[in-house]
Amino acid sequence: MKSAPTLGVTLGATLRATAAVSAAAVLAVTATACGSSGPGAAGGSGGGGRVTVWTLQDTAFNPVQKKSVSAYNAASKDTRATMQTFVNDPYKQKLQTALGSPNAPDVFLNWGGGNLSTYVKSGEVADLSADLDATFTAKFLPSVLAAGTLDGKVYGVPMEGVQPVALFSNKDVFAAAGITAPPATWQDLLADIDTLKAKKVTPIALAGSQAWTELMWLEYLLDRVGGPEVFAGIQAGTPGAWDDPAVATALGMIRDLVERGAFGTNYGSVSQDSGGADALLAKGRAGMELMGSWEYAGQLATAPKFVKDGKLGWTTFPTVPGGKGDPKNVVGNPSNFFSVTAKSANRSDAVDFVKKTVTEPSYVSDLLSIGQVPAVAGIDAQIKASPNADYTGFIYQLVAGAPSFTQSWDQALDPATAQKLLTNLQKVFNKQSTPQQFVSAMDAK
Amino acid sequence: MSIAVPRGSDGRPGALWAVPALLYFALFAVVPMALVVALSFTDWSGLGSPHWAGARNWTRLLHDPGLGQSLRLSLLLTVVTWAVQTLICLPLGVWCAGPQRSRAVLGTLFFVPLLMSSAAVALLFGALLDPNFGLAHTVGPWIGVDDGNFIGDPHKALWTVTAVITWQFVPFHTLLYQAAARQVPAQLYEAATIDGAGRWRQFASITLPQLRNTVVTSSVLILVGSLTYFDIVLILTDGGPGTSTRILPLHMYLTGFSSFDMGYASVLAVLLLAAGTTLSLLVVRITGFRRMTSQREGL
Known part of the structure; x- marks a missing residue:
């Protein structure tokens, strides 16, 4: 509907699903407006290597994320990531109140750019520049990574398809x-x-x-x-x-x-x-x-x-x-980003989660299979082999060849x-x- | 009086009985109202903690270019919904109060909109009002709107919203009038019939005066309700096109939850609170509802 409109129509959403989501969104908004929004039931960063990840509800994308989270959990010994999904429109309002509260997540999805900079300016987002080395950041398309970067510091890492x-x-x-x-x-x-x-x-x-x-x-x-x-x-x-x-x-x-x-x-x-x-x-x-x-x-x-x-x-x-x-x-929308909260008790685990998931080859190919083009550099060959290659190839070239990507x-x-x-x-x-x-x-x- | 009452009591429950309701009211009405007044003197985006802003938000009221239009639209919406709903609901309610079986069936059908939440009503009409694939495409040309552009036309949007709101609330107020009309003692009509009064005369001289308190109740609900009313407008037009349906409650909501300007949104909330209270007190005072005088002397 409104506040985060450019993402209002999610991939794979049917007409009916969209209507249902809008209804749920409106109800949730109304509930929030009545001042009844309590702390999230399962929020909180409990410590002990548990990483809470907040993301948006999306019928096509969520299964890909779930797979990536389970793969991460299976591979890492002592860190466990749990994912929570939220409906698009109330999510922005939820973030606005949850960030900086004891119920903040460790890793959260955001839209980068001006939106992210508001959170950064209130000191709620961790500067990841020191945690991410140049070989990691070089994996992304520069025009897209720019929307997660403020004053030369990386605060957000692209985690979804590009949306020019x-x-x-x-x-x-x-x-x-x-x-x-x-x-x-x-x-x-x-x-x-x-x-x-x-x-x-x-x-x-x-x-x-x-x-x-x-x-x-x-x-x-x-x-x-x-x-x-x-x-x-x-x-x-x-x-x-x-x-x-x-x-x-x-x-x-x-x-x-x-x-x-x-x-x-x-x-x-x-x-x-x-x-x-x-x-x-x-x-x-x-x-x-x-x-x-x-x-x-x-x-x-x-x-x-x-x-x-x-x-x-x-x-x-x-x-x-x-x-x-x-x-x-x-x-358009360069991408959606994962950021780590500044006050996260599990900062190193949260960073580890981000580093080990968003550029995984299996994650990239899963994204391509649902028609999303990840902001990862040098994946032309993978795109050619994927379904809808005509279209995803066009989008990839559009972004990879763009001198500037205005959000x-x-x-x-x-x-x-x-x-x-x-x-x-x-x-x-x-x-x-x-x-x-x-x-x-x-x-x- | 044969009913035994405890000594020193007038038979009414003690003040203790009101405590749960009062606590509830304090927690969910008085405390939030006080908080809103406090917030109106701060700058707060919802992120971090509020900062003291003094009277800055209040002086902004004078310079807000959107405020005048919001007030005007709210006033227009209030007056029009009140007039239209009362004119429809009173006769309909009286008619539904009749004994015939067909009325019972039709009456049940009339109440269907009452079963739906505002969000459902708005989404439903949103689909109907699609100018290319909705009912608006078919119905539009019949009523002179060839392209079915109802909610997208700055001059028609508010009237469309009014019509949807009316559709939703007519059943509720009809129900009020129906219940009240059934309470009118039959002897009054019997006596009037003997005196030779026709149906119109009976309606004007018996039904209308007997419904006086119901008219007041229904009016207060409509007037105060339309001041705080925004969900249908939010979903149907989001205040648009431009600002053509940005009524005061929506202005408040968008300022608070889309622009994240909680301070100024709280100022608007206080304004609405004051307007609503004043309006309902005014209606009650003007109509003499407060005196609770009976309409049934001699019966």
Whole structure:
């Protein structure tokens, strides 16, 4: 739903599962809001080589993790790791209150970037730089490891697949409209939009009731127009960073898309959590969709025929003529990370657990088998041999070849700014605000 | 009086009997309220310990660009849900109080929404309101919304939310009115029939005055309820599009649990607490409910 939205649709989640999870999430949120959230029943770092690991509930990923935990426990004599899973949305709130309390875990999943830096700044996360030698850190893709690194110190280790944002398409819809190749440039994209519109198809599916899906457009456009430095300035809180002309230019291009009818007229009511936009694409009622790399696994679960018949297309975000950003740059979620709590009583065991699990060859191949592309360097051969190799190979190349990987802004910024950003961006998409009004709203303290 | 009562007692239970309820109320209402007031003077993200902020959060009330709109939306939602629900529930409840068998069957059907949790109702309507695959796609064109864009349109979102809330709560208030209407003594109607009063006259002169206290109860519940109301809005629109349905309780929730600004969220909570208490006291005072006067003189 909201706070950690870019991860809202987990791999392998079906429509029904998503709805059930949202319901559970909402109930849990409500319970927390009522102030009844007590200490976790099985939390706590009891000492004696017991490592508590917190991770997110995910039907496809959890079995892989369980296997890795049991393998670790079998191999190590005196350390025992136990894993606990949590539903996505309440997890952030749970972390917020549990970190620093006696019920904190030893190892916890987080999203890296700005989110992790909040925890680091309150002194809740252990600096792992001294524990991890260069040969270990060199195993990861640098652009992804960067999201777990702050001021040159490693606080988070990538433990899940990379999740860059890519442009997906329905090949049947393209063929029927006479479009032969996915759009490579902004001009191509605009031309394709007009062609699809003339064919009475919604050019681009957009789940506009959830602003984070709209944010992906701004993230890519700003990177293409002004380069990753512009958002780096915004993230660093540089005064006037939102006033960079590239921000208004990118928003202007979004307004142009909206005015052109690129998203149709009723995108404001479409929800990503209930699969509204994905269904538009799979059923051929929309031509394209900009979405995180989990789209493939999501479509595979809800519309298997669409994917297996090879009708789902994918490409990098179009280049923008005259833009300052490298067209190879990507945005999205670099990965999810494992961090160790600063006050963990089992610090050395916790570090040992992280080191001995996340780069294991069996863990890497298990991740690949569920369609996730781990942020581990030099696994091209393994990818070629895995199922869905076309797609996972594309994602791997996309990230491995990216000079910069900008983290989803709603994860990278502090929570209050992220909320303000999402609300104001939604107003631009709904034609309630102009780009200038957006900039001054974001400038306002 | 033939019932023997202990000497020195008026027959009512002693104060001791109220202790469990009072303890419960203190622990789960008074203590949290006091904590919220205390939190409103701090800066706290939920992480670490709160820091004293003085009156800073309170002065922010004056500069919060979202507050005015939240208040306006809350007020609008409160007034509209009250008017719509009362206009639907009162006649429906009175009708359901009738003796016919068909009414019993229909009455049971009307109460189905009451069985569902708010989260279930919101998720259900979320699916129905999908403009491409939901009921909104079919029904929209019938009522002039060709693209089925209900919750995504800044001008329609609040009305859609109001309709969903009404759908959920009509059964409860209908139940109140039905129960109250059944309590109206039959002799009143018999006497009125003898006097030649028609059905409308009976409704206006007997039913309505007899339901007076129920109207007050139901109104207080609706008014105060809609002030603290947010779960359907949270799931259905999350305050959007933009801020078009960001009512005050949701503004508070999002400030606290999405922006992790507990200090200012507590200020908003105190504001809501004050508004709710004032409103319910006001309604009770204006309507004379406090005097607990009987409607049954001479019966």
